[in-house]
Every structure is written in structure tokens, then in C-alpha cells.
Amino acid sequence: MVPEKLPAWLRVYTEKISSLGVFGGNSANHVLVNEYKAGEGIMPHEDGPLYYPTVTTISLGAHILLDFYLPVDQESLEEQHQVNKTEEQRHVFSLLLEPRSLLLLREDLYTSYLHGIRPVTCDALSPRVANLEHCHAHPDHMLQRGTRVSLTIRYVPKVLKTSLFLGKGRKLREM
Ligand SMILES: O=C(O)CCC(=O)C(=O)O
Ligand SMILES: [Fe+2]
Numbered sequence: 001m002v003p004e005k006l007p008a009w010l011r012v013y014t015e016k017i018s019s020l021g022v023f024g025g026n027s028a029n030h031v032l033v034n035e036y037k038a039g040e041g042i043m044p045h046e047d048g049p050l051y052y053p054t055v056t057t058i059s060l061g062a063h064i065l066l067d068f069y070l071p072v073d074q075e076s077l078e079e080q081h082q083v084n085k086t087e088e089q090r091h092v093f094s095l096l097l098e099p100r101s102l103l104l105l106r107e108d109l110y111t112s113y114l115h116g117i118r119p120v121t122c123d124a125l126s127p128r129v130a131n132l133e134h135c136h137a138h139p140d141h142m143l144q145r146g147t148r149v150s151l152t153i154r155y156v157p158k159v160l161k162t163s164l165f166l167g168k169g170r171k172l173r174e175m
Contacts, residue, residue, distance in 0.1 A: 003159045006031060014153055017056050022104055023155035028056070032152040036064065036117065038145035044069045044087065044116035047105070051154040055105040058153065059097040062146030063137075065123045066103070067094045068113040093130045096137060099148075121145050
């Protein structure tokens with residue numbers, strides 16, 4: 001990763017989150033801005049070793065359900081007779097990410113589960129939403145999705161010491 005100064009408006013948030021000590025005393029140096037329109041999602045995945053052990057996400061605009069899944073290989077080790085489970089069968093629980101909320105993804109959530117967002121326009125809440133008691137939504141609610149912007153804020157320990165320029169006037173950019 002090539003380091004570049006974060007814009008001032010983002011530094012407000014990266015510094016605030018870093019001051020909580022969630023990056024082990026380091027300051028966040030990587031921000032991914034994603035926009036999801038209603039009906040858009042992201043496939044179940046793990047964030048991998050680059051950002052280990054902590055990923056933080058600010059949700060803005062609209063809510064979303066972040067779904068957690070058992071990875072296929074772990075499941076097949078535990079239950080060798082059921083190697084062909086569907087994604088739905090591997091779904092373990094979800095978290096309701098409300099607008100203006102901060103998610104800290106670490107420990108088991110980082111290492112033992114995949115996370116993803118279903119590409120739907122409406123979320124039915126259920127007891128599988130593990131943080132409902134801390135949210136404003138009622139368990140029986142159907143929540144219509146709107147446009148959500150997420151700021152995924154992380155600390156990447158390994159960055160290049162110098163900036164890299166690609167051709168005339170074109171700079172490889174990481175926020
Ligand atoms: O937008 C989100 O809340 C999740 C994004 C995500 O999982 C990722 O970029 O790795
Ligand atoms: Fe992710």
C-alpha cells in the first residue's frame with residue numbers, strides 16, 4: 001500500500017476511532033468508502049491478513065444487515081457428512097448496522113466467520129439478529145433498505161515508505 005494523507009473530513013473519524021485504542025495504539029491509515037443502493041450487497045468473504053486483527057465500519061444513510069457465515073472448510077471439518085450446505089445453511093447470525101453506528105469486527109468475528117450483505121431491498125428482522133436489543137428496531141419489523149454509505153476504517157501495518165508515481169501526473173492512490 002502506498003501511503004497518502006487522508007482528507008481532513010475523514011481524519012476526524014479515523015482519529016476518533018483510533019483514540020479508542022482499537023488498533024493497539026496505532027492510527028488507522030486505510031479507509032474504504034462503499035455505497036450500497038437498496039438491493040445491492042457484498043458476497044460473503046473474510047477480510048484476510050492485511051487488516052488483521054481489527055476492522056471498524058461506520059454506517060451512514062440507511063441500515064443494513066451484516067450476515068455472518070461459517071466458512072466452508074471449517075464446516076466440512078466439523079460435519080464431514082454435510083459438505084454441501086447452502087449459503088443459507090451456513091448463515092449463523094446477523095448484526096443490524098444502523099445509520100451512525102460503529103461496528104468493531106475482531107477476534108472470532110474476524111477469524112472464524114465470513115461476513116456479507118444480501119442483495120435485497122427489504123430485511124426481515126428475526127431472533128437471528130444478535131444485537132436487536134441494542135437497536136431501535138422492533139423484532140417483528142420489516143426494514144426497507146435505502147442508500148447506505150459505509151466507511152471501513154482499518155490499520156495496515158505494512159505500507160511503503162515512499163510514494164509511487166505511475167506515469168505523468170498519475171498517482172496511485174489509497175485513501
Ligand atoms: O460495507 C460494509 O459494511 C462491509 C464492507 C466489507 O465487508 C469490506 O469492504 O470488506
Ligand atoms: Fe469485509
